[in-house]
Structure formats: C-alpha cells, structure tokens
Amino acid sequence: MLLSVSDLHKSYAGPDGHLPVLRGIKMLLARGETLALTGESGSGKSTLLHIIGGLDQPDSGIVAVDGVDIGAMDDAGRAGMRRDKVGVVFQQFNLIPSLTVESNIGFQARLSGRLDQNWIKELADRLGLSAQLGKHPEQLSGGQQQRVAIARTLAAKPALILADEPTGNLDEETADKVMELMMTLAIETDSALLLVTHSHRLAGRMGRRLHLRAGQIERAEE
Template sequence: MLEFRQVHKAYATPQGPLEVLAGVDLSLAAGESLALMGESGSGKSTLLHLAAGLDLPDAGEVRLGGRAISGLAEAERARLRRESLGLVFQQFHLVPSLSVLDNLRLQARLAGREDPDWSTELVARLGLAGLERRYPEQLSGGQQQRLAIGRALAPRPALLLADEPTGNLDEATAGEVLALLLSLVAETGCALLMVTHSPRIAAPLDRRLRLSRGTLAPLAAAEASR
C-alpha cells in the first residue's frame, strides 16, 4: 500500500543542508498498522508529508498503491489524496461553520464516495448520536477528535495517516480514542501509519519503528514495553 525506497530529504539552514531522511526504506501492507516514533525534530512529520504527497523527496521514491508519487503533478497528487488517503492531525482542522454531520461527510463528498448508511453508523460508533446538528465549538476535545477520525474514515480510504492523533487529549480520553481508531481501521481494512511519541499509544499497533538520525529501526524491546 505504501512504500519508501531509499528516500532522502534535506532542508536548507544557515549552517548548510540539514538531512532529515537519509535513505529511508519502509513498506506498509493493506490492513497493517505501523507506529512511527522519534524525538521532536527527527523527521516524523516530514515522512508523513512525503507519504501524503504534500512534499516530494530529494532522492528515492515514494509509492502509494503501486504508483510513484514523485512523478505526479500537484493536481494528480491532490486527487490521489482525496481518493486514497485519510488524514488525522493533532489539531482537529474541523470546519467551524459546518455541523457535526456535515464535517463527517465532507471528505467522502470530496472523494465522490458519500455513503449515508456508513455516515449514520460512524456517528453512532463515534459516540456522537444526538449531536449531529451541533458545531465543533460545542463539542469537547475528545468529541472533536473522534469527529476528525470519522471524517477521515468516511470515504473508506486505503491508507490512514495520523500525526499525534491523541496528543491534545488526557490519558483516559486518549485511550478511548485510540481504541475507537484501531477498531474502525480494522473494520474498514485500511492501512494505518501513525506518528506518536508515546510507547503506550504505539503498543497496540502491529509494528513500531523509531526514526533517528535519518534512518528507521525497530523499537528496542525494553522501549516498546513501557
């Protein structure tokens, strides 16, 4: 579903180029979940942006569903995101002028795959039944994050990219949201790549990798069990 082949990425600084990714290889199969960990500034968000086609590698290749992203024009990458990707961020990025239900349906409408029955089921599964006509500002932080997850999953994407999706939530709410996310991901069969700094949040996922000094490595057993 997602593949990185010897991907390099660097950014210009006053001191010269700063290499963030130094020949990264990564593969993620359909239905598989992967936690990406690392210190702040290690390049986790950069890797996620490359996976989404929001940025392009300096060298190497990123492939989504067998297609090389680098060879696509921006309009084609945008279409690929609409049709194949779901995005969940630490900041919820809900549309304040849209109701809960319209926010939920937004991504599916853009992808041309709106399914009223699936939207109704998602509302119930997200614990938002009875709140469909409310606006984001009328929801708690946990409710807003569940809505953001539902919006990303409404079009049944092939790949879900999540950047610290529980980072703004308290521990109890974070656990509830994570359990819901993994349940819905398993039900839809999409692949999940999640950036997190928390070994506890990463633990339930199928695989855990650490990004450090531009390269990926499996998490040490002691770290993964914290």
C-alpha cells in the first residue's frame, strides 16, 4: 500500500485551549488510485493533506508512505520524503518567483535526481506551456501558473500526488481541462492522486471519495 493512515489525531492551540482538527482518521491509498477528500471549511482536509505530505506533524497516529512511518522521521527525513516520494500542488501555485518556468518545472525532478528533459518537454507541450518556458512566473496568467505547478509535480514522477484545491483559482472550463490532464498524467505515471476539493463535480471524477466533517471521516464513497 502506498499510503496508510491510521488513528490520526491533530489539534491546534487556540484562545480557548486546544482545538481538535483531526480525530482518528484512517485511510488507505494504492498506486494508480485517485481519491477525493471533501468537506466544509475547517473540516481538516488541508491539515490532513499537510500531514500526509510531511509538511506538518500529527499529535498521534501513524502515516506511512511506501511502508515508512513519516512520524518517526526527523526534519531531514521528512524533507527527503517530500523530495523523493510526494508531489504537492497548491491552490496558490507557490512557484519560485526567481526561477524561469522551465527551471520551476524541473525543480523537484532535479532535486530528486529524476530529471528527464524529454518528459519535461512533453509535459510542457501537453500543458500548453512550451512558449512560456523562458518566462518568470510573474509574467504568466493564473491558469498558466497553475499548469506550471502541476507540471512541476508531475515532472518529478512522484509516487503520491497531493493536490490542494488545484483548480480553485480557475474558471470551470479551464479547471476541467486541468483536472482531466492531471488525472491522465497521474495514471500514465502510475501515481496515486489525493485531491482536496470543495467541488462535488470534481470529486465525482475521482475513483473514491472521503467526506470529512469536524475532523472525522463522515462517509466514504466508491
């Protein structure tokens, strides 16, 4: 199993004491699978995604990626896991402004030592970015920037793709195109895709769906 989450708890300190965000989450995800995580604001979707991506740490519970418990890793170990196994697509793109589009796309692939220039070229072609490779992110539109962020993740061929509202800033038509492409490419690279979204329409296109409410899985749909 590529991803295994069991009995995951997380809370944040607030003015009224500790506020539980995740309460006993359990989930599994295999290679080639697609899973949508839905829920209202504050239900804990992003926190779960961040913990799975090694960006945050749980209070208790186990998150194992490729059989390795990331909770037992130190900072450098988690960084290595993010570099080698996980790719995250953020809603706010979070491109590196000082690098060109081409360098942004190849960034994680080069970090993980999996740079494949032909694959990057193909990705750029299929995402309509070939003409933008020499530009800097600030010179691109929002849709273009989002496609660069997706390309960056796919270029590294990570085992697990985590996407946090990747089309939240795009119009419906563009969002559909981008999602279609991302799913196709994820399947082609035999990656697992975990998508956090508000959109039931987008969630409906995933293989499975988990609905979160108040930090717990309310229902699971196939």
